[in-house]
Amino acid sequence: MCDFQILGEIDRCLKKVTEGVETFEDIWQKVHNATNSNQKEKYEADLKKEIKKLQRLRDQIKTWLASGEIKDKSTLLEYRKLIETQMERFKVVERETKTKAYSKEGLGAAQKLDPAQKEREEVSNWLANSIDTLNFQLDKFESEMESLLAGKKKRLDKDKQDRMDELKAKLDKHRFHIRKLETLLRMLDNMSVEVNTIKTIKDDVEYYIESSQEPGFEENEYIYDDIIGLDEVELSGVGIPSSATTDSNNSNETGGTPTSTNSGTSPIPSPPLSSTMHNHSSDSSTDNDKKTKSRSLMNVVQLPHSDTVEFFQRLSTETLFFIFYYMEGSKGQYLAAKALKKQSWRFHTKYMMWFQRHEEPKVINEEYEQGTYIYFDYEKWGQRKKEGFTFEYKYLEDRDLN
Numbered sequence: 001m002c003d004f005q006i007l008g009e010i011d012r013c014l015k016k017v018t019e020g021v022e023t024f025e026d027i028w029q030k031v032h033n034a035t036n037s038n039q040k041e042k043y044e045a046d047l048k049k050e051i052k053k054l055q056r057l058r059d060q061i062k063t064w065l066a067s068g069e070i071k072d073k074s075t076l077l078e079y080r081k082l083i084e085t086q087m088e089r090f091k092v093v094e095r096e097t098k099t100k101a102y103s104k105e106g107l108g109a110a111q112k113l114d115p116a117q118k119e120r121e122e123v124s125n126w127l128a129n130s131i132d133t134l135n136f137q138l139d140k141f142e143s144e145m146e147s148l149l150a151g152k153k154k155r156l157d158k159d160k161q162d163r164m165d166e167l168k169a170k171l172d173k174h175r176f177h178i179r180k181l182e183t184l185l186r187m188l189d190n191m192s193v194e195v196n197t198i199k200t201i202k203d204d205v206e207y208y209i210e211s212s213q214e215p216g217f218e219e220n221e222y223i224y225d226d227i228i229g230l231d232e233v234e235l236s237g238v239g240i241p242s243s244a245t246t247d248s249n250n251s252n253e254t255g256g257t258p259t260s261t262n263s264g265t266s267p268i269p270s271p272p273l274s275s276t277m278h279n280h281s282s283d284s285s286t287d288n289d290k291k292t293k294s295r296s297l298m299n300v301v302q303l304p305h306s307d308t309v310e311f312f313q314r315l316s317t318e319t320l321f322f323i324f325y326y327m328e329g330s331k332g333q334y335l336a337a338k339a340l341k342k343q344s345w346r347f348h349t350k351y352m353m354w355f356q357r358h359e360e361p362k363v364i365n366e367e368y369e370q371g372t373y374i375y376f377d378y379e380k381w382g383q384r385k386k387e388g389f390t391f392e393y394k395y396l397e398d399r400d401l402n
Contacts, residue, residue: 058083059364312339347397
């Protein structure tokens with residue numbers, strides 16, 4: 001029998017989902033009844049906060065669905081689908097919000113963009129949208145798999161087992177494409193792949209996204225084979241440089257300070273922030289490296305159209321960290337923070353470091369989440385991995401950077 005404490009937690013969670021959906025519906029109506037743009041923007045921001053709360057509850061429900069302690073999962077599945085319905089509705093609002101870019105001001109700015117820069121931006125957006133669509137389809141596969149497993153006693157019957165095997169194959173294939181597209185997006189940001197190279201696979205990728213679930217679908221299995229360097233970059237880890245190291249000595253600490261290790265080399269030759277502030281005896285070559293990089297970045301932020309988040313999104317992650325920590329109080333720091341947030345980095349206000357989930361958290365509730373994270377250690381100037389870390393939401397810098 002399921003533990004009464006877990007049943008109590010589930011009951012409280014489902015009540016919060018019900019209340020959250022009601023609040024979401026209320027704000028949804030206000031968004032569509034708003035009489036002016038300022039009012040609508042305020043309600044859209046409120047709607048975004050509410051969907052974030054529901055997504056956290058959904059993450060908790062997914063944890064229970066994966067648990068073997070709960071036998072009857074039908075109610076949990078219903079509430080998960082209820083949240084996902086609101087997520088789809090929120091995407092509609094998001095799309096409407098993005099059309100604001102086509103205002104006179106937005107169109108004017110677009111006309112001033114360099115054609116090559118504009119084309120790169122369009123391809124980057126296409127990659128990001130394709131990844132989002134595949135992830136959404138992947139969520140549906142997982143939800144159906146959980147429905148098949150709900151309430152089962154021993155073994156699935158033949159039809160259900162065949163469908164389960166089919167869904168597992170689809171999951172693997174979707175994850176394969178997501179990995180490839182995420183790697184390409186990374187390469188595009190670092191300008192290590194040509195825009196035209198990505199455009200050659202566009203039709204095949206779109207065909208897969210639109211038709212892979214139809215009977216008789218035949219996939220081109222060689223879509224990515226001609227892209228030079230793709231496999232090498234993917235093997236090194238997308239978003240996780242090969243220089244990232246694990247805090248093995250602290251992996252069992254639940255909420256300890258993320259401490260850096262001495263192994264691994266710095267991804268860039270810049271000195272750590274702490275040595276810049278406190279260690280005045282650093283050698284001249286390091287100081288010269290810092291000055292050279294600072295001058296280069298100052299030139300970058302003075303280039304035409306370089307004061308936009310679109311431009312900053314094309315910079316490498318380590319460059320964004322450098323700008324954030326070395327150009328304090330500048331517009332560059334603000335744009336670097338905005339670009340990092342778009343890459344799913346989150347700023348911890350207690351440790352003053354940027355964190356990114358390495359995998360889905362093992363524990364999620366209203367106050368914190370716990371799992372394995374990649375964080376940027378500005379003192380050692382490199383990315384590190386921290387296992388068993390508790391990220392308390394009260395330390396999450398969660399302001400929207402508009």
